[in-house]
Amino acid sequence: MKFTTLIAAGFAMVASISAAVAEDISGAGATFPFPIYSKWADAYKKASGVGLNYQSIGSGAGRKQIQAKTVTFGATDIPQKEAYLDQYGFVQFPMVMGGIVPIVNLEGVSGSDLTLSGETLANIYLGKIKKWDDAAIAALNPKAKLPSLPIIVIRRSDGSGTTFNFTTYLSAVSSEFKSKVGAGEAVEWPVGIGAAGNAGVSANVMQTKGSIGYVEYAYATQNGLAWTDMVNSAGKRVKPSLAAFKAAASKGDWANAKRFNLILANSPGEASWPMMATTFILMYAEPVSVPASNAALKYFDWAYTNGGKMAEDLDYVPMPDSVVAQVRSAWKGIASK
Amino acid sequence: MIRSGDIRRSDFTREGGFPVSAITESGSSTSRTLVSDRARVLKTMAFGDKVFALLTLSAAYLVLLVLAGIIISLIIGAWPAITTFGLDFLTTTRWAPQLEPEPILGALAPIYGTLVSSFIAMLIAVPFGLGIAIFLTELCPHSIRKPIRLAIELLAGIPSIIYGMWGFFVLGPFLANYVEPGIVAVFADIPVLNSVFGGEMLSNLSLFNASLILAIMILPFITAIAVDVFSTVPPVLKEAAYGIGCTTWEVVSNVVLPFTRVGVVGGVMLALGRALGETMAVTFIIGNSFKISSSIFAPGTTISAAIASEFAESEGVHQSGLILLGLLLFVLTFFVLAAARLMLMRLEKRAGA
Numbered sequence: 001m002k003f004t005t006l007i008a009a010g011f012a013m014v015a016s017i018s019a020a021v022a023e024d025i026s027g028a029g030a031t032f033p034f035p036i037y038s039k040w041a042d043a044y045k046k047a048s049g050v051g052l053n054y055q056s057i058g059s060g061a062g063r064k065q066i067q068a069k070t071v072t073f074g075a076t077d078i079p080q081k082e083a084y085l086d087q088y089g090f091v092q093f094p095m096v097m098g099g100i101v102p103i104v105n106l107e108g109v110s111g112s113d114l115t116l117s118g119e120t121l122a123n124i125y126l127g128k129i130k131k132w133d134d135a136a137i138a139a140l141n142p143k144a145k146l147p148s149l150p151i152i153v154i155r156r157s158d159g160s161g162t163t164f165n166f167t168t169y170l171s172a173v174s175s176e177f178k179s180k181v182g183a184g185e186a187v188e189w190p191v192g193i194g195a196a197g198n199a200g201v202s203a204n205v206m207q208t209k210g211s212i213g214y215v216e217y218a219y220a221t222q223n224g225l226a227w228t229d230m231v232n233s234a235g236k237r238v239k240p241s242l243a244a245f246k247a248a249a250s251k252g253d254w255a256n257a258k259r260f261n262l263i264l265a266n267s268p269g270e271a272s273w274p275m276m277a278t279t280f281i282l283m284y285a286e287p288v289s290v291p292a293s294n295a296a297l298k299y300f301d302w303a304y305t306n307g308g309k310m311a312e313d314l315d316y317v318p319m320p321d322s323v324v325a326q327v328r329s330a331w332k333g334i335a336s337k
Numbered sequence: 338m339i340r341s342g343d344i345r346r347s348d349f350t351r352e353g354g355f356p357v358s359a360i361t362e363s364g365s366s367t368s369r370t371l372v373s374d375r376a377r378v379l380k381t382m383a384f385g386d387k388v389f390a391l392l393t394l395s396a397a398y399l400v401l402l403v404l405a406g407i408i409i410s411l412i413i414g415a416w417p418a419i420t421t422f423g424l425d426f427l428t429t430t431r432w433a434p435q436l437e438p439e440p441i442l443g444a445l446a447p448i449y450g451t452l453v454s455s456f457i458a459m460l461i462a463v464p465f466g467l468g469i470a471i472f473l474t475e476l477c478p479h480s481i482r483k484p485i486r487l488a489i490e491l492l493a494g495i496p497s498i499i500y501g502m503w504g505f506f507v508l509g510p511f512l513a514n515y516v517e518p519g520i521v522a523v524f525a526d527i528p529v530l531n532s533v534f535g536g537e538m539l540s541n542l543s544l545f546n547a548s549l550i551l552a553i554m555i556l557p558f559i560t561a562i563a564v565d566v567f568s569t570v571p572p573v574l575k576e577a578a579y580g581i582g583c584t585t586w587e588v589v590s591n592v593v594l595p596f597t598r599v600g601v602v603g604g605v606m607l608a609l610g611r612a613l614g615e616t617m618a619v620t621f622i623i624g625n626s627f628k629i630s631s632s633i634f635a636p637g638t639t640i641s642a643a644i645a646s647e648f649a650e651s652e653g654v655h656q657s658g659l660i661l662l663g664l665l666l667f668v669l670t671f672f673v674l675a676a677a678r679l680m681l682m683r684l685e686k687r688a689g690a
Binding site for chain 1: 436441506509513626627638647649655
């Protein structure tokens with residue numbers, strides 16, 4: 001098996017070398033936006049003849065790649081702080097957003113049959129709420145028939161941007177979660193079973209009766225999983241939908257976020273979905289190769305202008321126009337000559 | 338059994354392997370030219386020998402060099418974690434990489450998971466594997482011997498990711514829904530055992546499920562090696578035993594097993610080595626939870642599973658901690674194999690007396 005991986009790695013290397021010869025745009029990082037980046041790349045290649053070579057290797061690995069200057073841009077689901085950006089001379093900007101939804105496997109429960117509040121969700125992930133017929137869940141769902149089943153908590157085993165955004169939300173709504181677990185890509189979960197990747201979590205929830213998990217919205221819809229509605233910060237019940245994601249996205253105070261360091265957790269507004277993920281791009285202000293950097297910016301510019309519909313088709317939320325304008329002005333900080 | 342030390346290099350190479358006396362004792366006039374020819378041939382042969390010896394020597398040293406390189410780079414990579422946590426790393430059960438400013442990392446849970454999952458796997462695989470081998474060599478009708486052997490050897494060829502997926506989609510749900518509730522019910526009223534087989538939250542992913550997959554994965558190693566060494570038993574010995582009226586069981590336990598002990602233990606150790614380091618299949622089905630639970634039906638983690646799931650997205654001390662885990666696995670495997678060698682040597686001494 002190791003030999004085959006070696007061969008595969010060899011092929012990948014050859015492929016990346018030949019790709020570099022064709023002067024494709026090279027990037028590496030987050031897995032969450034990979035589907036939309038490649039869809040944009042296909043369309044962009046048809047329009048301009050320039051391709052994209054994106055290694056979907058995870059946010060942390062993407063940051064390491066751009067730090068090592070082996071790629072033109074790095075992609076991260078975790079907004080980076082000013083100190084880090086200054087240390088390496090990075091320019092950071094948001095590219096696309098998405099929603100995170102809780103998914104459940106309960107007999108007779110399908111999409112939107114259940115509603116959870118942030119605190120209830122935090123208590124489930126703290127191991128304080130152990131059964132589905134717990135008073136806290138029953139109070140939120142007076143009409144639902146809740147079984148007396150133990151709740152099997154499923155979460156990510158690998159470090160992930162989804163976990164980062166999910167735990168940031170739970171920390172925002174529950175002070176106990178914040179002090180006991182906190183927010184991060186990989187955290188010390190008090191309970192639960194770890195599964196690898198969004199796909200692993202959804203497969204696990206699909207198979208385990210009485211389980212709950214969290215995934216990007218697209219994984220819930222594509223796998224036909226039952227998700228729950230959420231009570232948002234305004235106290236209203238919201239269904240996960242593109243409209244609710246957009247409402248949450250529109251509340252982001254991007255204008256005052258330093259270097260776009262903003263996490264969309266628990267957004268205000270009556271129609272806002274509380275759990276969002278934003279994915280960011282990191283590029284050098286003084287690029288190693290100016291033509292490569294310019295080509296990447298051209299691709300991103302094209303994606304902002306023409307990619308909105310494609311993003312929505314895949315359940316991503318495009319950045320609002322006001323933010324795009326802000327991003328374009330931030331690009332002036334990247335040397336283009 | 339021939340060991341490498343028993344054959345000295347001089348036995349073969351000094352005289353080029355020719356029976357020297359056959360040529361020199363001829364004593365005729367042609368003998369002088371024959372001798373010089375022979376010297377020339379021997380010279381080229383000696384040169385070939387030297388090159389060959391050098392090649393094999395460098396190959397052997399290269400392995401040592403690689404091994405040393407791996408250990409050194411592991412120590413360098415693990416150094417930040419070693420200086421941060423010290424010996425606490427071995428006794429801490431918490432694994433909290435998200436804590437600010439310094440994470441708290443402890444290896445006890447993964448070490449526990451590694452040892453326990455391998456132990457359960459050996460507990461299942463050794464009797465089964467040896468049983469199959471005994472059946473194949475002593476009892477099996479000739480017509481089905483080949484198909485069964487082939488099937489077992491095929492098991493060894495299945496990539497571990499396939500075992501992982503099968504465990505995840507088929508074996509895990511089957512065990513959790515049909516097997517484990519029964520076991521839990523049987524032991525529910527027995528103290529101690531009811532916590533070992535406790536199951537308030539049965540799920541598809543658990544330490545036991547991972548152990549079972551491991552057992553299936555290492556079974557072919559044990560069986561294949563055992564079959565090979567069992568067939569080295571001289572038929573005369575077995576026939577003599579049967580001749581004085583021994584039953585099959587008596588022949589196996591008093592003749593076959595004592596004769597092949599060393600080889601069998603070697604096979605078992607090879608299997609244990611694989612069980613300790615197995616990564617992909619275990620990562621899929623162990624549940625990746627950094628907890629030490631009294632129940633074997635609870636999720637856990639192993640060293641290699643922890644590294645596989647967290648390494649890509651780790652940074653700083655967290656990553657260094659994972660490398661330190663790798664170093665620990667290295668040490669752990671080394672000690673287990675060294676202990677096995679020691680045991681083997683003592684066995685041989687006792688048998689050789």
